[in-house]
Amino acid sequence: MSSPIENIVACPDCDLLQRIPEVPPGGRARCLRCGRTIAVSKPASLDRTLALAIAAAVVLFIANAEPLMGLSAAGRQSSTTILGGVLEMWRQGHALTAILVAFCVIIAPAAYIACILAVLLAVRRPPAPSWTGMLMRMLAFNQPWAMVEVMLLGILVALVKIADLATVIPGIGMFAAGALIALIAAMTVSFDPHEAWMRIRWAEEANPPPAAVPNALDPGRTGP
Amino acid sequence: MSAGAPTGIRLGLVSCETCGLLTRPADIREPGCCPRCGEALALRRHNAIQRTWALIVAAAVCYIPANLMPVMITKTVTTVEVDTIISGAVLLYMTGSWHLALIVLIASVMIPLAKLAALAYLLIAVQRRSGGDRHGRARLYRLVTFVGRWSMLDIFVITFTVALIQLQPLMSIQPGAGVLFFGAVVVLTMIAAETFDPRLIWDSSNKEENND
Numbered sequence: 023m024s025s026p027i028e029n030i031v032a033c034p035d036c037d038l039l040q041r042i043p044e045v046p047p048g049g050r051a052r053c054l055r056c057g058r059t060i061a062v063s064k065p066a067s068l069d070r071t072l073a074l075a076i077a078a079a080v081v082l083f084i085a086n087a088e089p090l091m092g093l094s095a096a097g098r099q100s101s102t103t104i105l106g107g108v109l110e111m112w113r114q115g116h117a118l119t120a121i122l123v124a125f126c127v128i129i130a131p132a133a134y135i136a137c138i139l140a141v142l143l144a145v146r147r148p149p150a151p152s153w154t155g156m157l158m159r160m161l162a163f164n165q166p167w168a169m170v171e172v173m174l175l176g177i178l179v180a181l182v183k184i185a186d187l188a189t190v191i192p193g194i195g196m197f198a199a200g201a202l203i204a205l206i207a208a209m210t211v212s213f214d215p216h217e218a219w220m221r222i223r224w225a226e227e228a229n230p231p232p233a234a235v236p237n238a239l240d241p242g243r244t245g246p
Numbered sequence: 247m248s249a250g251a252p253t254g255i256r257l258g259l260v261s262c263e264t265c266g267l268l269t270r271p272a273d274i275r276e277p278g279c280c281p282r283c284g285e286a287l288a289l290r291r292h293n294a295i296q297r298t299w300a301l302i303v304a305a306a307v308c309y310i311p312a313n314l315m316p317v318m319i320t321k322t323v324t325t326v327e328v329d330t331i332i333s334g335a336v337l338l339y340m341t342g343s344w345h346l347a348l349i350v351l352i353a354s355v356m357i358p359l360a361k362l363a364a365l366a367y368l369l370i371a372v373q374r375r376s377g378g379d380r381h382g383r384a385r386l387y388r389l390v391t392f393v394g395r396w397s398m399l400d401i402f403v404i405t406f407t408v409a410l411i412q413l414q415p416l417m418s419i420q421p422g423a424g425v426l427f428f429g430a431v432v433v434l435t436m437i438a439a440e441t442f443d444p445r446l447i448w449d450s451s452n453k454e455e456n457n458d
Contacts, residue, residue: 025281026269031268032253032254032259032261034261034445036445036448037254038251038253039268057384057385091406093411096416098413098416102410107405107408110409111405114420116421122401123401123405159285166391172395175349179346179399180402180407183407216266219265219266224281225279225283226282
């Protein structure tokens with residue numbers, strides 16, 4: 023049994039205990055010792071993120087359905103979608119690489135957007151059911167593996183390589199991937215996980231009262 | 247920071263890695279689960295030093311075939327050309343796109359090596375209880391977690407080049423065996439960065455201060 027303590031956090035990067043100071047809108051508080059951001063103030067975080075996440079879901083669909091690029095050489099045409107690239111790797115006998123690519127550019131971004139949408143809809147009427155916490159965990163897990171921006175740079179390098187051999191036609195999918203990068207980045211920046219956690223029902227039904235707060239804690243620095 | 251910095255571990259408090267809630271467990275050696283999100287609590291990630299070492303050694307081993315084995319095999323009617331990661335970058339340079347060659351070289355060769363070196367340095371410094379430049383090491387760790395994903399670049403370049411250039415019998419490109427090892431390097435170093443516990447960088451300072 024653990025008893026919770028309010029308004030004090032331990033820095034995730036260095037474990038220093040500190041009181042979260044009053045953060046002005048749009049501002050952030052950094053850890054006194056190691057400089058890690060420990061609190062942010064994002065006005066209307068949940069509504070803005072929801073709008074961005076809905077747009078991202080639509081663009082994700084387009085980016086996956088439309089061809090990324092086409093090519094014509096010696097009277098022959100070819101084009102590929104994201105999934106087409108994965109399937110070709112699979113056909114060439116590189117199943118593991120195909121799975122890795124599929125995970126990083128299709129599954130992880132889709133799961134990231136789906137989780138954030140579900141969380142945001144669930145926390146609109148607090149307290150959200152405790153399974154929302156599981157979605158928050160999946161969200162954090164998928165974030166480093168969603169690599170749409172790396173993929174787009176990879177596609178651009180591939181285009182330059184191929185441009186010497188054939189005429190390359192950028193497809194709608196590539197522009198959609200570009201928009202998706204901007205939307206995912208904006209979504210990540212505007213989302214405030216702390217705000218979401220405050221609205222989620224606790225896993226342990228009977229919450230014990232907050233334990234005594236340890237003294238001698240300085241507030242973290244605040245800045246714009 | 248003044249001596250005796252109040253950290254969770256010293257005051258018997260544990261912070262949830264998932265939701266950030268700070269709690270005082272009844273028994274600090276068995277903190278149980280977070281009352282808010284239900285995640286298993288731990289003062290420090292379990293066996294972080296050994297696990298991170300194991301992952302970076304595995305990644306270093308994979309790094310060798312990743313660079314020596316071919317990643318792309320270009321077949322035309324008359325020729326078969328085999329490219330490694332480095333020769334692919336050189337080819338980009340020769341055809342005039344030196345900036346793209348530089349990006350590929352940094353993302354595929356330098357970042358994985360720099361990541362391995364940085365994580366090894368962080369681990370050695372923790373094991374030697376080094377007190378010097380903790381701020382620098384904290385920033386280095388954040389840099390490692392931030393740039394790691396960009397090493398996947400070459401995997402995507404190869405995937406989409408292969409997908410597009412299938413103009414048999416005129417010309418076709420196949421992925422080489424090096425791709426798998428290269429992917430393993432990227433994945434292993436990313437997991438290694440997540441396995442390392444940055445709080446270890448600061449722990450030794452508390453131990454020294456306890457002796458005062």
